[in-house]
Amino acid sequence: MASSFSLLSEDQLLCPICLDTFTKPVSTPCGHNFCLSCLSSYWDNERVYQCPVCKERFERRPDLKVNTFISGLASQFRLLQVTNAHTWSPGPSKESAECAVLCDVCTDVQQQAVKSCFECLTSYCSVHLEPHHRAAGLKRHTLVDPLANLQDKICKEHNRILRLFCLSDKVLLCDICFRSQHMNHDVVPVQQAYGEMKDLLGDTEARVQLMIQEKQQKLEAMKESVKESKRETSEVIAESVKELTALVSEVQRSQTELVKVMEEKQKAAEEQAGVFIVVLEQELIELQRMKMKLMDIKQTEDQLCFLQTFPESVVLPLNTDLPSFSFNRHVELQNVQKHLSSSVSQLQTLLKKMTTEITTFSASNDVTLRNLQQYEVNVLLDPDTAYPLLVLSDDGKQVRYDKSPGRVYPKRPNAFKRHLGVLGQRGLLSQRFYFEVLVSQKTEWCLGVATASVRRRREVTRNPDGGVWAIKFRVKSFEAFSSRGVTVYKGKVERVGVFVDYDKGQISFYDVQTATLIFSFSDCLFTEELYPYFNPCDNECGSNLDPMVIVPVTRTESSLTP
Template sequence: MAAASCTPSEDQFLCSICLDVFTDPVALQCGHNFCKDCITEHWDRSDRCQCPMCKEAFNTRPDLRVNTFISEMVAQFRRSAQQKASSSSSSSSSSEQQVFKPGEVPCDVCTETKLKALKSCLVCLTSYCETHLEPHLTMSGLKRHQLIDPVENLEDRMCLKHDKPLELFCKTDQTCVCMLCTVSDHKMHNVVPLKEAYEGEKAERETDIQQMIQKRQLKIEEIKHSVDLSKEEADREIAEGGKVFTALKESAERGQANLINTIKEKQKTTENQAEDFIKELEQEISELKKRSSEVEQVTHSEDHLHLLQRFMSLKVAPPTKDWTEVSIHSSHEGTVVRAVVQLEETFSKEMKKLLEAELKRVQKYAVDVTLDPDTAHPYLILSDDGKQVSDGDVKKNLPDNPERFSDCDCVLGKQSFSSGRFYFEVQVKGKTEWDLGVARGSINRKGTIPLSPLWGNWTIWLRNGNEYKALDGPPVLLSLKSQPQKVGVFVDYEEGLVSFYDVDAAALIYSFTGCSFTDKLFPYFSPCDNDDGKNSAPLIISPIK
């Protein structure tokens, strides 16, 4: 419909359907006038033929003919409006208005110098500068048109099917529609004006945004609280570590002092013994020198009878000791070794205390783990409570779903973890072979699965009853003081840590460190082959005591 203006007293020349000046006006039997195309499209989309104004119904669709009188009157009004617009345009200086610049919306009516549009009309689908906007601000018919800030591509605001403005919003189909859509494709739908829909959507978006802001503010507080807790924990660890290392240092210093005292005491004993030997030897030397003097005196006599008799008495030697087997021996051998062994025993006791405390700490993160039957290899037998798994030596007829392992005798836990810390314990008593650990959710389920962090699993295993190995890159052979009967598995997702513990001995078996987790982690279990009953004992997920 052409956009034209009329004087304020000519409202009767406006079509009540398109709210614009008549184009090809037709009169119905009830006396109301409409644009021919408007009333035709309205009836095409409606079940009944009736007047949109007075609702008078017609049994048959009226034969519509253009009312030439009204048509001529409309033409006169159009010419009058154009003359008025031209007069207004010539009287106003275009220099007082801004000339259209790149990136701005131009006036669609300006023919020579394009001025910047001040408003766009959603009814006329035209953008107007200040001069050409005047009729929309002064003429009653055009005053009803909806004006918005200037926008480009106004044709995108027209219904492609009915060539009518998109003035409504269908909540049912969540799309913008025109008036005619409401009596056709969107009949009986929940339809509201665009402004109402906009206000509703705006309020909903604002609510959503505020909720998102609140959630993030809460997350900030949560993170700050976590940092505070982490600092408190760090301070406790520093203090505890200081106590432990101070105790170890003092123990080492005491051991060193005891070692020095022991060596000095032994040296003092040796020196005292040597002094006693020397005094005794000096005494004997003195006696022997005295005898030597007596012999010397006898040799000066000429009386040989007396001399021989005297020699006979001198033959009896003074009392002396046999010094042949007497010696001073160093007794320091093994002193240092014994001191170090004693220190090692002290350190071992302190280490055991630390590991016991560490195990109690990680046990705080215990989670309830159950086995997922959808992932279990067909050879495996799972208990009804999902806490035990063993190898049954017989392949069950199970659906080969994507989650199920096809070649490896293993099963995953139902629970997955993508953040934080978690811990669980597994009884391995009576088994000669097993695999334990965690695996990422995207681990290959079909075919052979190499046990390595490179393939998305962090595990340790037992083979041949006494061979323990951590399947790291490369694998690490483990030397354990005792055979674990119950194994604890601890994971710190953010820290990239997977640790295994001998629960009964409160000893650390092995730790994977510096891991990079980007996927969900699942507990991983493999009871391994039954081995003709030698390895028939089940793996049992145990409650934390």
């Protein structure tokens, strides 16, 4: 018998529907074979009767009869499988690899199990396994290599082996689960699913590793950039302080030189004037003597005596030429003051210019934000995309969360089904655009842009390939939507600016009040239109029922783009 079955493979005796060995096999008019229950269940759920394999249609439902020949082959094959222990095995388990599975029947010293039975949910040593090879009823049981936790391998609903895996719903199935609920799904054997999922996991692991390397490179580049910037800043500060210190020293030196020169000139002038003062004082003494002498002569009443002395008394002493000794430095001091004031004024102008340049540098963030605000677009929310628990204002500028009892939730085929999101009405492609949103006192919200193909019927995935580039605020800190749990900025903001440069693959978020960059996505690859994305979040954190409000950019004359 074994030699005859050596010409057959297990696949030839498997039902194409349940992927198990035939049970009461029947044949269709087109020549394909199935389990009676499998084909009956299949046709019960279909409007037309056709072959599940070749899709040939039949005018009426065929009258199925069990093929006794194939049924006998299948029975013999199952018996041969059990006898030779060629049974299905889900592959080596972690438990069997790490520790031995012991016999559940041994009472004294438990021996190591050699097989586990799915029907009995028991592991047996070689001694206690013997009845499964001898008793007719036990021979039909499914024996596998020893496994711990057998109950986890059995369907809880139907008490059958979990042999299949539904790729559509990502669940393990027994043959009854498959026939009753998953006939039209993508179902494969566990071994195949294990291989495919393991390959997929390997691909994902490789992509994650590549992302880790890219992030590490960016991290190292950012650290190196910060280090280089710190070094350059220190050098500029040192050089600037050096030059300004030299300037201060030069001004102080000029001040000292000016005082010295002025004092020396004053001293020289005083010495020159001192000589003239001595001469003038001496002449003044002589003139005083002459005056006294003339007064004495004038008082002489003796006419003869007066006339005898008069010729000698009228001779005046030598008079100094006073105009040649004039001491007047007013004009000279005025000239010095004029030249000094002119030089100081020029220096003050240069200092004011330098201060203005420093102030302009410190206000570069304001300039950057003002330049981005020129790309403002008018954003209106699209009610057809709004999650049912979101309420939009009539003008399309506000969105808030509302779970009030008795609300009527409209059916919108294009709306988010499992995500508190809403998109803008207009998609933008290959250009720059900017808009601002007032988040006020909200304790949680999410804001950014999303692709037109972002998932709406299922939960939006929070990964770089999820189609959403946004920041999420919760209580006091920010995180990137694609990097759950990684804080990118701390603090609370009231007004957020969103700027997108489609061609450069860059999305930036700003605190409008302080003109501070919150976070920026860079080197993004966009292949479709981008829509403004809003998520006001629920009231889990409390005090979060305020709306997110799209507001126009406020411009003043001082904030016009240069």
